[in-house]
Every structure is written in C-alpha cells, then in structure tokens.
Amino acid sequence: MIDSVKRILPNKGERQLKKYNKYIEKINELEETYKKLSDEELRAKTDHFKRELEDGRSIYDIRNDAFAVVREAAKRILGMRHFDVQLIGGLVLTDGDISEMATGEGKTLVATLPTYLRALEGKGVHVITVNEYLARRDAEIMGPLYEFLGLSVGLNVPEISPADKKKAYLADLTYGIGTEFGFDFLRDHMVTAVHQKVQRPYHYAIVDEIDSVLIDEAKTPLIIAGKMKPSANLHKVGAMLARSFKADVDYHFDPETKAVNLLDDGMNKIERAFGIDNLYDLEHQTLYHYMIQALRANVLFERDVDYIVHDQEIKLIDMFTGRMMEGRTMSDGLHQAIEAKEGLEITEENKAQASITVQNYFRMYPSLAGMTGTAKTEEKEFQTVYGMDVVQIPTNKPVARKDRSDKVFLTKEQKYEELVREVQGVHRTGQPILIGTTSILQSDEVASYLDEADLSYELLNAKSVEQEVRLISLAGQKGQITIATNMAGRGTDIVLGEGVAELGGLHVIGTERHEARRIDNQLKGRSGRQGDPGSSQFIISLEDDLIVRFASDEKERKMKSIKTNDQGQVTNKDIHKFVDTAQLISEGSNYNVREFTLKMDDVVNDQRKVIYEFREKLLVEKDILNLISKQVRTHFLHLIEKLCPETVVPENWPLERLENEIQRSAPGATPALTEKHYEDLEQLKADVLSYADEYCARVQLWSEDESLQLKLRQFSIDILDKLWVRHLEMMTRLKEGVGIRQYQQEDPLRLYQQDGYDIFQHNYAEINKEMVFMLAQVMKPQLMKQQEKEAESNV
Numbered sequence: 001m002i003d004s005v006k007r008i009l010p011n012k013g014e015r016q017l018k019k020y021n022k023y024i025e026k027i028n029e030l031e032e033t034y035k036k037l038s039d040e041e042l043r044a045k046t047d048h049f050k051r052e053l054e055d056g057r058s059i060y061d062i063r064n065d066a067f068a069v070v071r072e073a074a075k076r077i078l079g080m081r082h083f084d085v086q087l088i089g090g091l092v093l094t095d096g097d098i099s100e101m102a103t104g105e106g107k108t109l110v111a112t113l114p115t116y117l118r119a120l121e122g123k124g125v126h127v128i129t130v131n132e133y134l135a136r137r138d139a140e141i142m143g144p145l146y147e148f149l150g151l152s153v154g155l156n157v158p159e160i161s162p163a164d165k166k167k168a169y170l171a172d173l174t175y176g177i178g179t180e181f182g183f184d185f186l187r188d189h190m191v192t193a194v195h196q197k198v199q200r201p202y203h204y205a206i207v208d209e210i211d212s213v214l215i216d217e218a219k220t221p222l223i224i225a226g227k228m229k230p231s232a233n234l235h236k237v238g239a240m241l242a243r244s245f246k247a248d249v250d251y252h253f254d255p256e257t258k259a260v261n262l263l264d265d266g267m268n269k270i271e272r273a274f275g276i277d278n279l280y281d282l283e284h285q286t287l288y289h290y291m292i293q294a295l296r297a298n299v300l301f302e303r304d305v306d307y308i309v310h311d312q313e314i315k316l317i318d319m320f321t322g323r324m325m326e327g328r329t330m331s332d333g334l335h336q337a338i339e340a341k342e343g344l345e346i347t348e349e350n351k352a353q354a355s356i357t358v359q360n361y362f363r364m365y366p367s368l369a370g371m372t373g374t375a376k377t378e379e380k381e382f383q384t385v386y387g388m389d390v391v392q393i394p395t396n397k398p399v400a401r402k403d404r405s406d407k408v409f410l411t412k413e414q415k416y417e418e419l420v421r422e423v424q425g426v427h428r429t430g431q432p433i434l435i436g437t438t439s440i441l442q443s444d445e446v447a448s449y450l451d452e453a454d455l456s457y458e459l460l461n462a463k464s465v466e467q468e469v470r471l472i473s474l475a476g477q478k479g480q481i482t483i484a485t486n487m488a489g490r491g492t493d494i495v496l497g498e499g500v501a502e503l504g505g506l507h508v509i510g511t512e513r514h515e516a517r518r519i520d521n522q523l524k525g526r527s528g529r530q531g532d533p534g535s536s537q538f539i540i541s542l543e544d545d546l547i548v549r550f551a552s553d554e555k556e557r558k559m560k561s562i563k564t565n566d567q568g569q570v571t572n573k574d575i576h577k578f579v580d581t582a583q584l585i586s587e588g589s590n591y592n593v594r595e596f597t598l599k600m601d602d603v604v605n606d607q608r609k610v611i612y613e614f615r616e617k618l619l620v621e622k623d624i625l626n627l628i629s630k631q632v633r634t635h636f637l638h639l640i641e642k643l644c645p646e647t648v649v650p651e652n653w654p655l656e657r658l659e660n661e662i663q664r665s666a667p668g669a670t671p672a673l674t675e676k677h678y679e680d681l682e683q684l685k686a687d688v689l690s691y692a693d694e695y696c697a698r699v700q701l702w703s704e705d706e707s708l709q710l711k712l713r714q715f716s717i718d719i720l721d722k723l724w725v726r727h728l729e730m731m732t733r734l735k736e737g738v739g740i741r742q743y744q745q746e747d748p749l750r751l752y753q754q755d756g757y758d759i760f761q762h763n764y765a766e767i768n769k770e771m772v773f774m775l776a777q778v779m780k781p782q783l784m785k786q787q788e789k790e791a792e793s794n795v
Contacts, residue, residue, distance in 0.1 A: 016391055020091045023064055024084055030068035039076070039148075045069045046150040049120045059117050063094060066117045069149070074112065077145045083396045086110045092391045093369040094118075098210055098382060100375050100392045102399065103522075104493055104529025107371040108138050111206050112145060114369065119151050119172040123203035126365075128178045130209045132157045133468075138208075139175040146173055156180055165198040178213045181205075182222040182361040186354040189612050190224070192717055194619050202365045210370025211518055214386065215378055218358045218594045221601065225331050225350030226725070231290065232346040235333070238294025239340035241273060245295065253299055255549040256589050260299045262292065285733060290333060292736065297337035304441045307338060312345070314338050317440060332732055352728045353721070356608065357601040359385055359594075373525050374518030381591055385598065401505070401528025406513075406538040408575045414568030415511070415541040416449045422509060422539060423455060423481065431503045432480040434494070436523040438512045438545070443483050446511060450481070457481035475526075476506050494526055505534035512544045513579060515586040540579065542570070550589065551582035599749055603756045604731055610764070611724050618720065624713045625703050628775050629696040635665060635772045636692045638765050640685060650678045662688065665772050666695035667780045668787060698786065699779055712778060719770045727763045731756060 034042065046069075049062050059066075067090060071082045082090070086106055089099040090113030101107050111127060119125045129135045135157055143153040154168030156176030165184065168174050188197045207213050245251055250266030253259075262270075267279050270291050279288050301307060308315050308324065314335060316325045329335040331350040339346050362368060368386060375382065379390040409415040419435070426433055435457075437443040447459050460471045460482060475482040477497035494506055506527040514520050520538070527534030541547075547555055558578060563571045621627050639661050644653040655673040662671045669691045678684050702708055734755055 017088065020088050023091055024087050026064045027067050027071070027087055028084070030065060031071065034068050034072040037072075042069060042073060042076075043148065043150055046120065050122070053120055059094070059121065062120075063091075063117060066120065067091075067113050070113050070116045070145075073149055074109065074145055077148045078109075078141070080106075080109055082109060082113065085393055085396050087113065088391075089371065089393050090114050092393070093206055093371070096367050096369050097388050098370045098372065098375050098390045100390050101371060101373060102395050102529070103373050103525035104532075105393070105395060107208060108142065110371065111138075111208065112142055114204075115173055115206060116146065116149065116151065118204040118367070119146075121203065122172075124169065124171070124200055125173045125203065126181060126205040127173060127175045128181060128205055128207045128213060129175065130177070130212050132177055134208070135175045135177055156184070162196065162198055169199050178207065178217070178358070178362075179222060182356060182358065183224060185361060185364075186222065186224045186356060189615060190354055190721065191619070192714065204367045205362070205365045205369070207362070207368070207370040209372050211372045211375045211378060214358060214362060214370070215381065215594070219590075219597060221355050221357045221597070222361065223331050223350070223352050223355040225329075226353045232336075232340075234287070234290045235294065235336050235340040235346050237273070238290050238337060239297070241269060241291065242294040242298035242341070244269070245298070247299075251295055251299070255552075256585075257593060258300055260292075260295055262295065266295075285737075289733065289736065290337075293333045293337040294340065296334060297341045301338055301341075302441070303342070304444070305439045308440065309342055309344070314342065314344065351725065352732065353725050355728065356605070357598060359598045360601055360605045362386065374521045377517045377521075377587070378591075381594070395531070397531030399528055400531055401524070401534040401536065403524055404535065404537045406540055406576060406579065408570040408579060409539070409541045410543075410562070410564055410568045410570065412541045412543045415539055415544075416446065418567060418569070419446065419509065419511065419539050420449050420453045420455075422537065423450065424453060426507050427455065427479065427481060429503055430478045430500075431505070431507050432476050432478065432497070432500060433482070433507050433509060434475050434526055435481070435483045435509045435511060436526075437483060437485055438514060439485065442511060443485060446483050450483070455481060457483055460484040476500060478503070493529060496532055501533055505532050507534070508536040510536070510538035511540070513538065513540055513546050513583055515546065515583070515590055517583055517587070546586060547579070547582055550585040551578070554578065554581070596749070600735065600752055603753050604728070607727070607756070607760045610760075611720065615717065615720055618713060618716050622709075623703055624709050624716065625775075626700060628712060628716060628771050629699050631768050632666060632696055632772055632775070633689055633692045635765075635768050636662065636688050637685065638768065639665075640681070640688060644681065644684060646681060650680070650684075653678070653684070658688075662691055665769075665776055666691065667776050668698065668783045669695050698783065699775070701786070702779070702782055708778070708782075712775065715774050715778065716771055719774060720767060723763055723767050723770065727760065730759050730763070734759065 034045075037045075045065070049066060049069075052062055053059070067082075067087060071087075075081045083106075085101075086109060089101055089105075089107070089110040092099045093111070093114040094117060099107070099110065101110065115125050115127055127138065129138060135155060139153055139155045146153050151172040152170075154171030154174040156165060156168045156174050158177070158180055160168075168176070169184075184199055188199050191197055245266055247253055249263065250269060251263055252261050262279075270287075271277065271279055274287060276284055276287075278284070279291075303309065305317070307317055310324070314329075316328050316330070318325050329347075329350055330338070331352050333349050336346050336349055363386065368388065370388070375390045376392060382388045382390060407418060409418060423433055423435070435446055437446055443459060447457065450457050458471050458474070458481070460468060471482060472484070472494060474480060475484075476494040478500055480497075496505060500506070508524055508527045510520060510523050514523075524536040527536055542555055555578075561572065565571055617627060618624065639658060643658050643661070644650075644655075659671045659673050662669055671688070671691050673684070673687065676687070734752060
C-alpha cells in the first residue's frame with residue numbers, strides 16, 4: 001500500500017509521505033496485537049494512555065498505539081477500518097495542518113484518530129462542521145466509537161440551554177458549528193457571574209470543510225447585537241433617495257471590491273434634501289451613516305441572490321451554500337435599509353455589543369487542524385493567517401472522473417441553450433445529472449429553461465432547505481436531474497443508484513466559474529467518489545459575473561479577436577487562459593478583502609484583549625474594592641495630564657478646578673493645592689497621589705463587606721459593558737470615515753490604527769473615570785458615617 005501511495009504523490013508530497021511512512025508501518029504492525037484484545041482490554045487502553053500522559057509522555061510517544069486502538073475499535077463498533085491514506089490524514093491533523101482529501105474519502109472517520117489522541121489530554125477537543133445537520137450526524141455516527149473507548153461526546157448547536165452548553169463543553173469531544181463556538185466566546189464575555197460561562201480554555205480544534213469555515217465565512221465578523229429603536233423615517237427617506245441615484249453620477253461602485261461611495265452630486269442631493277451645508281460635518285455623522293447604508297442596500301444587495309423576502313421578512317442567503325440563514329441579520333442599520341428598499345416594516349436595529357472576526361477567533365486555539373477536499377489553492381493564506389500547511393492526501397482508489405474542458409459562449413442565453421442540449425443528450429442515456437448554480441436567481445433561471453424543454457428535475461436552493469440532504473442523496477439515481485446551488489448539501493455523499501456506474505456515473509454541469517477555483521473543484525468532486533466513474537462539464541459565458549466583475553476591460557480588448565461557431569461557442573484556443581486569469585484576479589481580490597478585514601480587526605482585537613482581561617478580573621477577583629480603588633491613582637494622574645499639561649507654566653495651572661475634581665472623585669478628601677506654590681509637575685503629582693493613597697486606605701476598611709463588594713462588581717461590569725459598546729460603535733463610524741479619507745491619498749489602515757488608538761485611550765480613561773465616580777457614590781454614605789464617628793471620638 002505504501003509503495004502505491006508513493007507513486008501517486010509527487011515531489012513535496014513524496015517528502016511529506018516519507019515523514020509519515022514509518023508511523024504507518026508501525027500502526028499496521030500493531031493491528032494484530034490489538035485485534036487479539038477483548039472489548040474490555042481494548043477499552044482499558046484509554047486509561048492506560050491517560051496515565052502515560054500524566055507520567056510525562058507526550059501525545060507523539062503514544063500516537064501509533066492510540067491510532068491502532070481507534071482503528072480496531074472502529075472495526076468493531078462502526079464496521080469501518082481506516083485505510084492507510086486515512087491514517088496519513090490523521091497524522092497530518094495531529095501535526096496541526098490541513099488534510100486535503102477528495103469527496104467520499106471518509107474525512108469524518110479520519111477525524112476520529114487525532115480527536116481521540118488529543119482528547120486523552122483531558123482538556124477538551126472541538127470538532128467543527130459547517131452546519132447543524134453535519135454536527136448532529138457526525139456526533140451520532142461517531143459517538144458510539146468514542147463512548148466505547150470511554151470518552152464523552154457533547155453537541156453544541158444554536159438554541160440549547162446554557163446548562164446543556166456547559167455540559168457539551170465539559171465533554172471530552174464537542175461537535176458543533178464554528179459560528180456557535182465563536183458566539184459562545186463572545187457571550188462568555190458578557191456574563192455577570194463566573195458560573196454563567198459555558199466554555200473552558202481552548203485546547204485543540206479540528207475544522208471540517210476548513211476552507212468554507214476559515215475562508216468563505218471570514219469576510220463577515222461574528223457580531224452579537226442588542227436591539228435599538230430605528231429611525232424608520234430616515235431609512236425610508238434614504239431608500240427613496242438611493243433609488244434616484246445614478247451610477248458614476250451620484251455614486252461610484254467598484255464591482256471588484258463591491259465598495260460603493262458617494263460622489264459630489266450624490267452628496268449635494270442629500271444636503272439639499274435635509275437642508276444642510278456639509279454632510280461630512282461631525283454633527284451629521286449619523287445622517288451620513290443612514291444614507292450610505294441606504295446606498296449599499298440599493299446597489300450591493302440583490303433580491304433572490306443576497307436575500308429573499310419570506311413572510312414579509314428579509315432572510316439573508318449564504319452566498320456559498322445557497323442556504324437561508326435563519327435568525328441572522330445585518331448590523332448597523334443595513335438590514336433595516338434593505339427592509340426600507342423592499343417597502344417592508346422597519347424592524348429594530350442591531351447595535352454591536354461584542355464582535356470578533358472568524359480569523360481572530362480561531363487563532364485563539366493553541367492547536368488547530370482541518371480537513372477539506374479543496375484547500376491547496378489557498379495554502380498561502382492558511383500559512384500566513386493560521387500557520388498551517390496543506391497536505392494533499394492521495395485517494396484510496398484512483399479518480400475515474402473525466403473533467404472536460406469548459407465550453408465558453410458569448411452570451412448567457414447561448415450558454416443556457418447549450419446547457420439544455422447537454423442535459424437532453426445525457427438524460428437520454430439515463431445518466432444522473434447534477435447542475436451547479438451560483439445563486440438562487442440562477443437556479444430559477446436554469447429551471448425555467450428546463451421547463452421549456454419539458455425536462456423534469458428537482459430544484460434545491462434556499463427555498464427548499466429542509467429537503468436538502470434528501471434531494472442531494474437522491475441525485476445519483478438513474479435518470480435524476482438535480483439543480484442545486486454549488487455548495488448545497490456539502491458534506492453529504494451522492495451515492496450512485498443501481499446500474500448508474502455502468503452508464504458513466506454522475507454527470508456534473510457547472511453553469512458559471514465561481515470566484516475561487518476550489519468551489520469549482522468541490523462541484524466537480526461531487527462526482528467520482530471512491531473510484532466511481534463520473535464526468536464534469538462547465539458551460540459558461542463571457543457575460544457571467546466573474547468576467548463582468550474582474551475582467552471587463554480585458555474582455556473589451558479580447559472582443560476584437562473573438563471567433564465563435566454557429567451556436568455562439570467561442571473557438572479561440574486562448575479563451576480558457578483568459579477565464580483562468582479572471583478567476584485568479586477574483587481570488588486575489590477576495591484575499592485582499594479578507595486580509596484588510598483582518599488587519600482592521602487586529603486593531604480592535606488588541607483593544608478587545610485589554611477589555612476582556614479587565615472584565616475577567618472584575619468577575620473573578622474576590623476583593624473588587626481593592627481592584628477599583630487602584631484606579632483612583634490612574635484617574636488622578638489623568639486629571640493632572642488633562643488640566644496641568646507640561647506646556648502650561650505652574651502659575652497658570654487651574655488648581656482650584658483640580659481640587660474640585662479630586663473631591664468629586666474621592667469623598668472626604670481635603671486637598672489644599674491652592675495654598676502651595678509648585679515649581680514642577682513632579683511635586684504636584686506627589687501631593688495629588690498622596691490624597692489618592694489616603695482615600696484608598698480609608699475605602700479599604702470596608703473590604704470585608706460582601707454586599708458592598710457584590711454591588712461594586714455589578715456596577716463596574718455595567719460601566720465596562722456600556723462604554724465598550726459605545727467604543728465599538730465609534731470604531732465602526734471611524735471605519736466608515738476612513739474609507740472617505742482613502743480618496744485623499746492617505747493609507748486607510750494607518751489612519752484607522754492611529755485614530756483607533758486615540759479613541760481607545762480616551763474611552764479607557766472614561767471607563768476609569770466612571771468607575772472611580774461610581775466608587776465615590778457607593779462609598780460616600782460609609783465615609784460620611786466614618787467621619788462622624790471620628791469627630792465624635794475626638795470630642
């Protein structure tokens with residue numbers, strides 16, 4: 001087996017395989033040993049491995065034996081035996097890299113090897129899938145294997161109770177959806193008591209369909225939002241104005257980056273509509289925000305592509321899967337802008353209370369690994385962002401699928417006419433057909449062409465999501481025609497019906513090249529699983545979205561030399577190179593968007609770490625009074641910096657105002673700054689800090705009062721959360737403003753970093769000040785009583 005694998009893997013693959021070769025041979029040698037063990041003896045190996053790890057051995061010391069145990073247990077419990085190539089996949093995952101394995105190669109079984117090994121460490125393993133169905137399915141199928149080996153399995157899906165979530169996270173292995181793990185992280189940093197947290201420290205995660213989770217979903221950050229009353233009238237006026245705007249007159253739209261910006265004429269229209277002089281004045285920041293959201297809703301979001309209207313509600317569509325994203329809405333008023341565009345009732349706006357990008361969430365895992373059928377084309381991004389290599393694992397049986405050259409047509413109409421001819425020809429043979437589309441709109445369009453040709457089919461898109469798995473599983477039956485969005489039913493195998501292999505297997509038709517090669521490869525990979533026969537054919541046009549968005553200028557030049565046949569098919573030999581180039585431009589553009597999003601979030605991520613670390617202290621510190629009183633010194637130093645800067649001579653310092661601020665912040669303090677003559681700042685600081693220390697010493701006398709400590713803890717967390725939400729809103733507005741300044745030939749990222757730092761410094765000082773004021777209010781009655789007692793005793 002090893003020799004045949006060597007022949008399949010080229011160059012770098014051979015070197016990587018050599019590294020794993022000796023381990024596979026050892027695991028194979030152990031197979032006979034573990035075969036002889038009884039169920040009880042095999043199960044007892046789990047405790048034996050745990051003891052070895054406790055005694056100082058590493059997971060790599062026990063890896064061969066652990067893999068051999070899992071293989072033997074899988075044979076007994078699941079009736080499945082890991083192939084050698086699946087063992088390679090498991091070794092790659094243990095090393096924290098990505099196993100690229102073709103569709104149907106048993107990635108779910110591969111994951112059992114490293115998850116069992118890493119679960120032995122007792123710190124929890126997360127197995128992450130792209131949707132709830134796959135999480136439940138994999139947990140149910142593989143759960144008995146882990147339980148046989150003495151490990152517990154948890155399931156983390158949306159809308160389960162906090163108690164069930166905590167139980168799921170405490171299990172040795174936790175299956176779930178990536179976004180739900182991320183949202184739990186954010187929710188854990190919004191709780192008001194430690195026992196309300198559900199997660200424990202991160203250890204190891206395996207991400208199934210890792211390219212979908214870490215790349216496709218990486219453009220959109222995870223946001224937990226609170227509801228706020230919208231300005232319905234502003235949204236409606238914005239929608240009305242946006243409808244009247246003309247491209248390249250009132251606004252500029254960049255189809256490549258899908259960015260939209262107001263031009264002078266558009267700004268003038270808004271200023272006239274609201275009777276204002278300058279839309280970019282600070283006082284009109286909110287108005288600008290509503291107007292730009294209205295413009296985005298009108299230009300960037302297309303009905304039945306990006307969203308559907310279902311039961312008088314806007315339902316967002318996942319562009320990669322075609323699924324309706326239940327319960328997901330857009331934040332910062334964009335969702336309401338789309339509602340206004342469609343003439344629907346305006347719902348409450350979502351105001352971000354906590355957010356994190358997918359990249360920054362997953363980078364918190366000390367060890368991360370993943371599996372997919374298509375990742376090699378994005379290896380650079382995986383290496384740069386996550387430090388992971390992509391290792392291509394050979395198939396257990398040679399791929400028998402025939403991938404034909406693209407047929408390229410001039411117009412969409414000619415493309416669809418050819419598609420009908422292709423479907424009719426293949427359908428006559430009884431060979432099943434899967435037609436992959438890029439959107440709901442396109443799948444409906446394809447369906448209408450098939451209707452005209454009187455061809456019966458199953459239509460699978462966001463409007464029929466409940467039937468997704470059933471329809472995909474039936475797509476391999478004789479005579480079946482299935483239209484589906486490219487990613488529908490991902491993770492579900494299409495099994496060939498009886499006699500279909502003899503007809504040539506499943507025939508896949510792609511109707512457009514996707515923005516990334518790997519999505520095309522995933523569609524092709526639906527056919528030809530586990531050595532099955534199959535075929536694929538892409539039928540595309542020069543009017544497709546990919547060409548229009550990323551190669552319109554090149555297309556214009558190319559049109560002068562284009563040759564076609566009678567049916568409109570382009571016959572130029574270099575047309576395939578042209579399409580490939582457009583796709584490479586698309587991949588580069590999308591990578592730049594994700595990279596920019598990540599760099600922008602890195603600014604907030606550094607701030608988030610500071611805030612979350614402080615919040616954690618507020619939750620867990622026993623003496624909260626001491627923690628907050630330490631901030632009195634910081635606040636007093638900030639007062640000096642603000643009121644008595646080094647640029648002002650001591651004679652001009654507003655010492656009386658400084659005295660008032662100190663008394664306001666520290667009840668009972670009697671500063672006598674105006675009575676002294678200061679020659680430098682250090683003298684003033686020394687005096688002011690002595691008042692802070694004296695006040696804190698008096699406050700600390702109440703440290704044993706538990707009800708007081710509880711009150712301070714609750715108030716402090718409320719202050720921190722309120723000001724953090726305000727800070728996030730300010731950072732969102734800053735991001736919008738930075739986009740405008742980009743046109744002044746300034747680096748938007750540098751501006752965002754610089755201004756973001758200043759805003760954070762200001763807001764952190766505000767947090768400090770609010771907490772010191774809160775401490776003063778809470779402590780004032782106690783301090784007054786204390787002073788009265790001291791006065792009485794002196795008498």
